[in-house]
Amino acid sequence: MNYWLMKSEPGECSVDDALAAPKATVPWVGVRNYQARNFMRDAMRVGDGVLFYHSSCDQPGIVGIARVASTASPDPTQFDPASPYYDAKSSPEAPRWLLVDVQVLRKIPTITLPALRARPELAELLVLKKGNRLSITPVEPRHWQAITGSGAEAPAKKVRS
DNA sequence: GCCAACGTTGGC
DNA sequence: GCCAACGTTGGC
Numbered sequence: 254m255n256y257w258l259m260k261s262e263p264g265e266c267s268v269d270d271a272l273a274a275p276k277a278t279v280p281w282v283g284v285r286n287y288q289a290r291n292f293m294r295d296a297m298r299v300g301d302g303v304l305f306y307h308s309s310c311d312q313p314g315i316v317g318i319a320r321v322a323s324t325a326s327p328d329p330t331q332f333d334p335a336s337p338y339y340d341a342k343s344s345p346e347a348p349r350w351l352l353v354d355v356q357v358l359r360k361i362p363t364i365t366l367p368a369l370r371a372r373p374e375l376a377e378l379l380v381l382k383k384g385n386r387l388s389i390t391p392v393e394p395r396h397w398q399a400i401t402g403s404g405a406e407a408p409a410k411k412v413r414s
Numbered sequence: 415g416c417c418a419a420c421g422t423t424g425g426c
Numbered sequence: 427g428c429c430a431a432c433g434t435t436g437g438c
Contacts, residue, residue: 262436285434286421287421308437313437385436386419386435386436387435
């Protein structure tokens with residue numbers, strides 16, 4: 254079980270947009286950074302916890318709790334010349350970019366950047382680090398617990414006994 | 415709109 | 427493989 258913080262511009266896909274989607278699940282299109290892609294490809298598992306983060310907006314911050322809802326697969330927008338995420342150097346035969354499905358579990362009152370920075374126990378949270386630009390960053394269990402208050406167990410599925 | 419930080423590209 | 431130029435991210 255791993256935890257992640259995933260950035261989305263609310264103008265593209267807000268947490269409300271995701272909640273309004275079927276099963277509150279959206280394909281996480283548009284990742285065009287190799288490190289972020291590799292996280293999805295190599296480290297993400299279905300059921301991983303996700304902090305849904307709004308970036309490039311009036312109130313940047315964590316706005317929801319979500320989970321990884323699929324394994325990684327090719328991001329179709331890379332093949333679409335009409336898409337802003339089109340990548341002419343990629344091809345269906347050798348896809349360069351991947352996505353996972355993300356399912357929102359619940360919205361939370363926005364935890365703004367200043368509010369996050371005010372908590373010493375979150376000082377090492379990667380998204381707070383200077384110069385951080387990665388749209389997907391791993392979150393340590395202690396940070397997940399501090400933010401969600403929900404302990405370190407899986408955020409979604411009941412544990413089968 | 416500004417600009418710091420970082421990633422990518424491409425000439426050599 | 428180096429590194430300057432350029433593009434992008436994202437908070438402010």
